[in-house]
Amino acid sequence: MIHPATRFIAALVVAVISLAVGPEIAGAQDARASLAAELDFFDPETHRPVRPEAGTAVGLRVSLTDVTTGRAPRGLTVAGWVRSKAQGNTSCEEAAQAFRVTAQPPVGSVDLNGILLVSLNEDASVGVIDPKLNLQSSNMIAAANLDGSPLAMAVDVRSFRALFVNAEGAGISSLSLLTGALKQHFERQPPLSDVAGGNERGIWVGRVDGHIFPFDAPDALRRVGDGAVTFRKSSEPESPLLAAFADQGGLLVFDGATGRAVVDAPQFEPLGDLALLQDGSAITVPVSGRVARIAYPDAPGDSIDVPLGFKARRVVASPDGRYAIAYTPGGAAAVVIDVARAEVVQPLELTDSTLAEVTFTDDAAYLLSLDGGFAGLIDLSSVSPGRGAQIRKIDLARKSAQPRSTEGLLVPLWPSPQVLAVSPETQTGWLLHDDQAVGEMPPMDSVRLRGGVPSRVAVIDRSFRETDPGVFETVALVPGGDHELVLTTGIGGMTACLDFRVRGPVDMQQANLVTLSVDAGQGHVPAGKDVEIELAFHDSSGNPIAVDRVEFLMPSLSSSWIGRMTALRAPDGKLRGRVRFPHPGPYALQPLALPENLHLKSAVLLEVSS
Incomplete structure (x- = not known):
C-alpha cells in the first residue's frame, strides 16, 4: 500500500504582488489560507501507482487542496526540485527564496523546471539536451542509437518519452528521455507512416493503409482514407485537435483526447499538406500546390479557394488562426494568407537564398534560411493588404547547406514568445525572440546540440503541469535514499517540503x-x-x-x-x-x-x- 506524504502549506494572501516576497512581508500578513499537499507516485507509461526506485523514471503527482473549502486552488504555477535529506540543508522557505532569486535549484538536486531538447541526428542517434547545462563540459543527459533513420518523431510529456516510427515503417521505438532506455512497439502491425500527439491529445499512430489507432489501443482502428497517413497538430498549442490525411485521399479531424470526430471525410481530395486551426477548420494545400483551400468543419466539401501564384508544398498557421504562410522547403517564394479575408495579402520572395522552414509565435512569423545564414521575423501587426512585407533579418553566424529535413529545425518555445532556430552544420540552436523585430539584433543566446548533426529537434517541458484542478504532475529520475520534494509557487511565497524514500543504491557520485x-x-x-x-x-x-x-x-x-x-x-x-x-x-x-x-x-x- 502506498502512503502519500501530506504536509500543510501556508499560502500568503497579498494585496500587492512583487517579484519576491521576503520574511518581513510574510510576518505582516494576517490573512492566511491553508493548503494541504499530497504526493503520490505513478508509472509514467501506465499511470499505475508505484513505489519509486533508483534508475527508473517515476511520475510525481502533487495534489493541492484548500483545507478550509475542500476545493482545489486556482491560478497556481508550481516549481520544484528534489534534494537529498542531509544535515546542513537550508529550510524550505530559505531554499525557495534562493530559487526565486537565482532561478536555479541547489547544485546536486534533481531539477524539475524548464525545457529539454530532443535532437534526432542524421546518423539516427538521439540526444536529450538540458539547456541549463550549456556551460558545462556536456549538456546531454541521455542518448541512444536507432536502427536506421526514422520516418517520423513525436514527444509525449505524459510518459516523458520520444517516439519514432522505425525505418520502413517497421514498428515504433520509444525512448525514455531520462534513462535513454529503448523499447519496441507494434512490430507485427502493417507498416506505419506517422506518429503524433502528446500533452493531453494522447498519442496516435498512422499506418500506410489509411488507418490510425491510439497508442494504448492498437486494435481500435479508424479509417482516414487511402494511402499513408500524415498527422498535423492544431496551430493552437493548447487545442486537443489533430488532423490526419491520407496521401491518396481522405481527411479526419478529431479530438485527440476523446477520439470525437470533427470532420470525417474519407473521400477528401489528396493533399500535400494542411494547417489545422483550433475551431476544426483546415487550410489545405492539394497535391497540385497551386491553390490553398479553407475547409470548414460544418461543410468540408464547400471550401474557399485562395490562389497562391506558385507551387507550395507546406502551409503553417498562426496560433489564433488569422494568418497562414504557404511555402516550399528549398524554394524562395512564400505568401502570407489572411484567413479571415481568404486571400493572399503579402507575397514574399527571397533573393540568393531559400526557405528551410516557417513557424509562428503568438505575435510573429519566423522564416529560416540556412543557405542564406539568417532567420526572418515578420511582426504580424504589420501585415495588411497592399502593404509590402516587412521582414527583419537576424544573422545566424554563417551560411550552411540546405538541410535534409523539412521540419523540426525552427521550433516554437511555447508559451514564451521565442523560437529555436537550428543550424545543423554548426550543431547550434539559436534562441530568437519577438523583440528582435526592433533593431535587427543578433541572437544573444544559443544551445549546443552535440552528439551528431541535428536533422530534427523537439522540445519537451519537464516542469510541473496542471493535469486537473489543483493536481500537478511531472516525471523524474531520482537516486536511491531519503529525499524531499521542495515546492514553491514563486510569487506569494507558498512553500512545502514533502519527504519520500527511493528504493535502491544511493548515488555516491554526487557533486562535492x-x-x-x-x-x-x-x-x-x-x-x-x-x-x-x-x-x-x-x-x-x-x-x-x-x-x-x-x-x-x-x-x-x-x-x-x-x-x-x-x-x-x-x-x-x-x-x-x-x-x-x-x-x-x-x-x-x-x-x-x-x-x-x-x-x-x-x-x-x-x-x-x-
Whole structure:
C-alpha cells in the first residue's frame, strides 16, 4: 500500500504582488489560507501507482487542496526540485527564496523546471539536451542509437518519452528521455507512416493503409482514407485537435483526447499538406500546390479557394488562426494568407537564398534560411493588404547547406514568445525572440546540440503541469535514499517540503557539496552602512575549507538591486569582505565562482534591518 506524504502549506494572501516576497512581508500578513499537499507516485507509461526506485523514471503527482473549502486552488504555477535529506540543508522557505532569486535549484538536486531538447541526428542517434547545462563540459543527459533513420518523431510529456516510427515503417521505438532506455512497439502491425500527439491529445499512430489507432489501443482502428497517413497538430498549442490525411485521399479531424470526430471525410481530395486551426477548420494545400483551400468543419466539401501564384508544398498557421504562410522547403517564394479575408495579402520572395522552414509565435512569423545564414521575423501587426512585407533579418553566424529535413529545425518555445532556430552544420540552436523585430539584433543566446548533426529537434517541458484542478504532475529520475520534494509557487511565497524514500543504491557520485556560514559581526546587519562580513566554507562533515578569494553576487529579494562583494582570505583562514546594503530586507549571497571541485549546496540568505 502506498502512503502519500501530506504536509500543510501556508499560502500568503497579498494585496500587492512583487517579484519576491521576503520574511518581513510574510510576518505582516494576517490573512492566511491553508493548503494541504499530497504526493503520490505513478508509472509514467501506465499511470499505475508505484513505489519509486533508483534508475527508473517515476511520475510525481502533487495534489493541492484548500483545507478550509475542500476545493482545489486556482491560478497556481508550481516549481520544484528534489534534494537529498542531509544535515546542513537550508529550510524550505530559505531554499525557495534562493530559487526565486537565482532561478536555479541547489547544485546536486534533481531539477524539475524548464525545457529539454530532443535532437534526432542524421546518423539516427538521439540526444536529450538540458539547456541549463550549456556551460558545462556536456549538456546531454541521455542518448541512444536507432536502427536506421526514422520516418517520423513525436514527444509525449505524459510518459516523458520520444517516439519514432522505425525505418520502413517497421514498428515504433520509444525512448525514455531520462534513462535513454529503448523499447519496441507494434512490430507485427502493417507498416506505419506517422506518429503524433502528446500533452493531453494522447498519442496516435498512422499506418500506410489509411488507418490510425491510439497508442494504448492498437486494435481500435479508424479509417482516414487511402494511402499513408500524415498527422498535423492544431496551430493552437493548447487545442486537443489533430488532423490526419491520407496521401491518396481522405481527411479526419478529431479530438485527440476523446477520439470525437470533427470532420470525417474519407473521400477528401489528396493533399500535400494542411494547417489545422483550433475551431476544426483546415487550410489545405492539394497535391497540385497551386491553390490553398479553407475547409470548414460544418461543410468540408464547400471550401474557399485562395490562389497562391506558385507551387507550395507546406502551409503553417498562426496560433489564433488569422494568418497562414504557404511555402516550399528549398524554394524562395512564400505568401502570407489572411484567413479571415481568404486571400493572399503579402507575397514574399527571397533573393540568393531559400526557405528551410516557417513557424509562428503568438505575435510573429519566423522564416529560416540556412543557405542564406539568417532567420526572418515578420511582426504580424504589420501585415495588411497592399502593404509590402516587412521582414527583419537576424544573422545566424554563417551560411550552411540546405538541410535534409523539412521540419523540426525552427521550433516554437511555447508559451514564451521565442523560437529555436537550428543550424545543423554548426550543431547550434539559436534562441530568437519577438523583440528582435526592433533593431535587427543578433541572437544573444544559443544551445549546443552535440552528439551528431541535428536533422530534427523537439522540445519537451519537464516542469510541473496542471493535469486537473489543483493536481500537478511531472516525471523524474531520482537516486536511491531519503529525499524531499521542495515546492514553491514563486510569487506569494507558498512553500512545502514533502519527504519520500527511493528504493535502491544511493548515488555516491554526487557533486562535492559545501555549505557557507556567514557572520556579520554584530546582532543585526544595518542598511545604509558599510558592513564587514565574515564567511567560511565547510565540507559535508563540517570541516572548514580554505578558499583564497571569492566574488559574491548579492541580489535583494525585495527590490531590483543587485550588488557584488569580493571576499579575501584573512590570516585566520576566513574570508572577509565589505558591502553596503541600500535598504532593509532579505538578500541572497551567491558565489560567482568556486574552485572546480566545490559546489555550494544552496544560496545563503541574509536579513538586513533598518
